[in-house]
Amino acid sequence: MTSPGAPAAVTGLAIVGGGPAGMAAARLAVDHGADVTVIDEQPRVGGQILRQPPRGVEVTDWLPGAVYRNVRRTLAEIENDPSVDWRLRSSAVALLPQGNGHGVELWLDTPEGLQAVHAQTVLLAPGCHEQPLHFPGWTLPGVMGAGALQSFVKSQQLVPGRRFVLSGSHPLQLVVAEQLLRAGAEIAAVAFTQRPWAGLRLLATPMVALRAHRQLSAAAAAMWHLRAAGVPVLFGHSVVRARGEESVSAAVVAPVDADGHPDLRRAREFECDRIGVCHGFRVSSELARQAGARVAWSTRRGGWLVAHDAWYRSSVDRLHVAGEITGMAGADAALEEGRIAALGALRQIGAIDAAGAEALAGPVRRRLARLHRFADVLTRLSAPPGNLAAHLADDETLLCRCENVSVASFDRAVDDNAFIVTADAAKLLTRAGMGLCQGRLCGEQVARRLERRRGLATGAAGALHVNLPVRPVRLGAAVGDED
């Protein structure tokens, strides 16, 4: 692939990701006179929590809940601002820091083809995606992320199935189940891997004021509503198999212990046409890694998190980060992080002096510290059992759904090649992680499976190397035509 031909458009601050972090940063930077470009692959800004309906589709009372209040205010303050250079339906596929204070070149894959943008400085706010669960049948049509189901409701105003089973460890699944129910779906069951007391014990700690935690109180209200509607909410259970020929026809649900080991003799089958899995999130740090930014592993806080200083500067010159890619902390925290990162970027391009930035950052940092404490409780509460996927997957389960690599063939290859000790080497050997999603769905399981077979510590197998472009550009007539 060659660099895009046309000369690069020039901007002050390029923001990748128009979610809460990116929107709040854009507002603050524009208010300080910076030239701002916002890049997002969705047709409208808002990010994952505010996936908006298509223009032309009008929804009365769209997302009325308190959890959406702050982010919706920020959305209203920025979405129609003509001073921002909006690059929607455009994926940032490469970041090329020019060194010596010469800024960063970005490559964008747009409906009009590949384009380049040259920015004095870049803020990466690409958010996260859902953590999948590798269980027998997980590639059958009808198995989706719970957040994926939710985005069909929120944005597309579609009930994306008839009868649903939700299974996971994250309280978001209660909110999703309730939204589906209200929209007219049947909910066959909601299964939590945790035993009820595990969560209740945490909630009983004096540090946590449940009512002050919007996400948890929304989940508690949803639970009440689901139970009142007669929906079974099971604790200490997980989906263990999706049944069906061409798409889902049933979910097999069984008790699981604290390590994730299922008791299949006590399995139950629920007839359904969709299964939503909800095990929390993995941060989208692929662009940061491609640009060489330092990352550190955290299972609980979202995977390979991008390291940063107090101004949310990454280890790469002129590359700032904000929102979930610095560690899962929720949408309100993403707003505040976006503001601090914007102040850091404005300092860098000389649009604000150090004292001015410090004065504005003070109250933001105080609000953020409080939100980070809440986030810590939520991530502790929603951690899945350590080895759930390892216990659930059978020989035929696909470890890598892009390259069709089964668990059995991966294990065999790894056992036959004792010198393989990194996730990258296992990828080259087996092709697991080499497909179109670039290992975003399987990379973690590739590493964990390798580490288990080698007796290595979690994280010892390292992160998958991220190649440029980070998304396949111009999917051609043949899949995999990556140019």
Add this chain to the structure above:
Amino acid sequence: MSMRIEHNVSRPPPVQITVDGAEVEATPGEMLATALLAASRTVFWRDASGRARGPFCNMGVCFDCLVEVHAGGGQPRRVRACLTPVVAGMVVTTGAVEGP
């Protein structure tokens, strides 16, 4: 089976698209994945072993919502249906009818 929410929602008039040779009504601007699910299509493509595949992430990550879109006589393009808005007259081929 999926259904569009009607309560509190107003949509522009529907347009026609063609899916595997059949005429399907869709809302302009909604994602192709939405139009296909609403038309009871769950198999979007088949992998090298002939296994049925469909959308998993609904946000552009998994590439399991791939379909072919034929536009104005040129080569068909493989697109992610969850990131591709519906345009009147689109001609779409899914993996539903192909054998392994």
